Amino acid sequence: MQPGIALERAKARAAGLYALHGYLPVSLAARTFRNGLRRLRGKADAPVTRLAQVSWSQVLKSRPIELTETDKSDGNVRLSELAVLALAASDVSAGSEIVEIGTFDGRTALNLAINAPAGVSIATLDLPPDQPSALEIEASERRYVDKPTPGARLRRCGNAWRADAARIVQWSGDSATFDWSSHYGRAGLVFVDGSHAYDYARKDSETAMRLVRPKGVVLWHDYGVWPGVTQALEELETARHLGLVHIRGTSLVFWRAP
Numbered sequence: 001m002q003p004g005i006a007l008e009r010a011k012a013r014a015a016g017l018y019a020l021h022g023y024l025p026v027s028l029a030a031r032t033f034r035n036g037l038r039r040l041r042g043k044a045d046a047p048v049t050r051l052a053q054v055s056w057s058q059v060l061k062s063r064p065i066e067l068t069e070t071d072k073s074d075g076n077v078r079l080s081e082l083a084v085l086a087l088a089a090s091d092v093s094a095g096s097e098i099v100e101i102g103t104f105d106g107r108t109a110l111n112l113a114i115n116a117p118a119g120v121s122i123a124t125l126d127l128p129p130d131q132p133s134a135l136e137i138e139a140s141e142r143r144y145v146d147k148p149t150p151g152a153r154l155r156r157c158g159n160a161w162r163a164d165a166a167r168i169v170q171w172s173g174d175s176a177t178f179d180w181s182s183h184y185g186r187a188g189l190v191f192v193d194g195s196h197a198y199d200y201a202r203k204d205s206e207t208a209m210r211l212v213r214p215k216g217v218v219l220w221h222d223y224g225v226w227p228g229v230t231q232a233l234e235e236l237e238t239a240r241h242l243g244l245v246h247i248r249g250t251s252l253v254f255w256r257a258p
């Protein structure tokens with residue numbers, strides 16, 4: 001291995017370690033402390049969520065992960081969430097697929113790919129800015145749709161990750177109308193992070209549950225952050241008792257298919 005690449009990979013392993021065992025517990029403790037202070041001052045609590053909370057280690061095996069493109073832009077997941085996604089990707093079995101709804105700049109797709117075992121294909125879908133969405137999206141998320149091209153980070157990533165970036169297939173379309181049928185039952189992991197409007201959160205959840213294979217995992221982003229996502233996931237759990245759980249210290253919801 002070239003020295004430059006070995007160094008990039010060592011930095012990525014250190015970033016993975018820090019994200020899971022440093023950043024995540026410290027940011028969780030800081031948030032708990034801030035909420036305690038708010039309560040003491042009689043200020044309203046942060047929005048209450050209803051799904052059961054678990055720690056990441058209750059649902060995913062601990063193993064070394066690598067994280068690259070760690071700088072967060074507006075619209076990206078937090079570093080701790082990127083680490084949990086990387087762990088989930090590392091557990092997917094060869095021959096299955098990883099599917100992401102909502103590419104944005106490709107940061108999550110790239111980190112899923114660098115942690116996925118060989119023989120796993122990775123695909124990510126994004127809505128082109130000039131395609132009207134079939135359902136209403138939130139006005140405030142238009143800024144994530146309106147970009148010159150999705151997946152910019154896939155094209156400018158470091159040499160160490162070029163081969164993994166090349167494994168990612170970018171699809172263009174609307175998650176509500178995209179023809180997913182040839183991928184049903186094939187995904188070891190689906191990551192739902194497209195539109196955060198209620199109708200999309202419901203529709204994308206149905207899609208994700210069809211895409212996943214037995215024992216495969218679905219992860220949703222922005223639970224407790226975007227009201228549409230929170231409502232859709234809580235209604236789904238109330239209606240179907242699937243066992244959706246909220247991963248503590250993140251806005252991720254986890255479900256493993258039976």
Ligand SMILES: C[S@@+](CC[C@H](N)C(=O)[O-])C[C@H]1O[C@@H](n2cnc3c(N)ncnc32)[C@H](O)[C@@H]1O
Nearest residue numbers: 076077102104107108126127145174175194195
């Ligand atoms: C918050 S960003 C995803 C962020 C990304 N997972 C990350 O952390 O780097 C949401 C993305 O979903 C895309 N999107 C919104 N509505 C969509 C739809 N109906 N179908 C497909 N993609 C959609 C947006 O264009 C945007 O790129």
